[in-house]
Amino acid sequence: MPAGVRRRRALTDARGATVCTYALGDRAGLPWARDLRDVVGDPTEAILAGLSGWAVSAPVDVGERLLAAGARPLRKAHRMDLDPAAAPPERGAAPPVEGVRLVPCDRGAGALLPAVLAAYPPGHPDHPADQDEASRLALTADLLAGSILGPLSREASGLAVDAGDRVVAGVLVFMAEPGLAWIGDVFKDPARGPRGVGALLLRRAAAVLAGQGVPVLGLAVTEGNPARGLYERLGFTTVSTSWTVAVP
Template sequence: MLGADGVPVFSYLEGVRDGNPWAYAIEDIGAGAADTITSRMPGWAVSAPAELGRALLDRGARLLRHMHVMWCDLPIARPVADAAPAGFRIVPCDRSPAEIFPAWFAAYPPGHPDHRPRDGEKALKEELVPLLSGEEIGPLLPCSVLAVRDEGEVVGGVLVTDSNRGPWIADVFRHPDRSPRGLGALMLSTALVHAGADGLTGIGLVVTEGNPARRVYERLGFRVVAATMTVMI
């Protein structure tokens, strides 16, 4: 993106978020970036480092999500030793989007830091299907796992993608009514063990400000490396 004087003020990748154009992975931020984004990108969702995000909020942008980027060096990951609770199994992520959707959609009820009102059919078609197919972030990696009941119902999962930032956990989800507490940590730990066995040396994720899951991530070896904000211009 060029400023008013024709000098580049930042670089970004372009995508779609909730039906709106989305600028993310913003880098090479120069003077005037906040003013340029405000004047040139109305109607865009923008994910930016926290400092730029605050400058955009000061110029009237609306906060969508305040996130912390976390990274785990797999050689020092601290796996959970527990086995799956009776009646549950941890399996490869080899089910269809329709089978995964009920638990994925139910994982973010009202009151959850990542809840946002949305139509279920649209979320399946425009969010989960592209995520699982690799179109949204990158190909799903073999270390991705699902938690299922013995009869086969999917109740949770960890979706790991090969993103432009390297191995990336795109989602950790658990059905709040159909699965026991602690299953999320077990799923994530299992995915980390599989990732290490596959030769990966590190893995990242983002967690929303105020999400108690951050404590679980820290317990498993993740550390905060950056803060970002997604705002609507």
């Protein structure tokens, strides 16, 4: 996960030496040290002492040390990157099923929520067991407001709506850092979203970003999520893997 627009913080050990840096966030009501990097030595002891009760997203080796020390696993994820200009898709491609049209992401969290909830049912690797509908709505609203991953790119983001103007799928793209666009969510209601619409929205996002000269489009995909195969077919490559854990 990218650092986002907020300044990074340093975590120090008992001697006052910096052992790592992180970006501050919020995850399911927990303070969240995300995108842990600049690791010096073994930061386990400092994390246990300084970030007790936090969620921490760290490289795999650090995450595994924390798990061995009693942390609770939340998510193992792979960062995948794409050069939008490497194989720019066709612009203006038609929706794959009649009656579905693409629109800008110009709607509030409430309009997106039914499709977001349907996209991650129980049993899905990204099913938010620790969130209720109200907290998921609040998270989506915070994403759209740009308070988590940076400002929403309304040009690259897009929604698919059915004949009744209901959102059935969407891709939310954020300008997380200079030169880095980040996909904060890809969702589709499996009962109403047509096959191929997610790929269509992703290709459209990449085309827009290529036209803007953005060099990197990134995302994080949870271990076991079958969408990883789609991302690979679209040209995304895995660049790193991380653990998110709850520190005791």
